[in-house]
């Protein structure tokens with residue numbers, strides 16, 4: 001039977017303005033960095049997107065290099081969109097990025113105009129779309145003048161190939177510089193995508209104050225620290241977990257005695273709030289109003305369901321926050 005999205009899908013999701021823009025994003029968004037490549041199960045990928053959409057998750061985040069092999073997550077999402085969600089393009093917000101290694105030679109990564117423009121054309125082909133909602137520069141390129149990368153992002157908006165633009169992993173001072181240039185060009189630059197979680201709080205230092213000052217939203221990635229901010233590693237490394245799969249960005253030596261102990265203590269706080277540790281970790285990043293959305297990954301639909309339930313309890317007492325700070329600084 002054809003998939004029919006749930007009629008009540010918008011009832012329980014919280015939508016937040018992305019910075020000072022008019023764009024609302026769901027407080028929880030789904031990223032397709034892992035588990036959506038050609039080597040993964042299409043059925044599971046499809047079910048995760050449908051589950052997310054049914055729960056009011058309208059935002060799906062991609063990059064040119066996501067999937068195994070690179071580019072295949074965009075192909076998978078394009079297929080899901082056209083086969084399962086056809087007719088719903090205007091109800092979803094799709095982002096993609098360029099910045100990391102994508103093809104051989106000097107024009108296949110970083111931030112030159114040559115790469116940024118060619119990569120978006122390739123992404124649109126893989127996705128089967130005429131335009132993307134948000135196009136990001138995936139990382140700052142110290143060898144390319146910031147004016148050039150900003151100019152390339154402005155061009156894609158003027159070409160009608162992107163509605164909004166953003167930057168990811170940019171240091172705060174370059175973000176501020178870029179914001180000034182975008183303002184002069186009147187480009188809809190609305191978002192920064194930094195890494196942020198209980199285990200990685202660097203963005204709280206310089207970056208969040210700059211985003212606030214510039215009226216930019218933060219769509220924060222890896223709020224679960226790739227699964228370490230759940231209880232799944234408390235009794236060893238499950239064979240179907242990301243750590244066991246030995247994908248490049250997380251390994252067994254990150255599952256330390258200290259982090260396991262911190263999660264154990266966070267579980268006590270989570271229990272008192274009737275949350276799982278994953279839900280606590282998501283509520284905690286969303287306590288910060290600069291954060292427009294927490295960008296989660298998942299390997300199965302049930303994780304999406306569990307994670308969205310975090311929204312049932314976003315309030316923290318001062319005592320809870322102090323307790324969490326104390327656990328995290330140990």
Ligand SMILES: NC(=O)c1ccc[n+]([C@@H]2O[C@H](COP(=O)([O-])OP(=O)(O)OC[C@H]3O[C@@H](n4cnc5c(N)ncnc54)[C@H](OP(=O)(O)O)[C@@H]3O)[C@@H](O)[C@H]2O)c1
Pocket residue numbers: 030031032033034061062138168169193220221222223224225226227228230231232240241242243278295296297298299300302303304306307
């Ligand atoms: N801009 C950037 O440079 C950048 C970099 C990385 C990611 N991102 C974006 O951020 C998104 C999220 O990244 P991520 O997937 O690495 O981070 P994450 O959300 O911190 O981790 C997701 C992983 O945690 C596990 N998990 C999720 N919910 C769970 C639950 N309720 N219980 C137990 N385990 C759970 C799953 O791993 P298992 O396989 O162990 O089940 C899942 O794949 C990406 O898809 C991408 O869109 C952006």
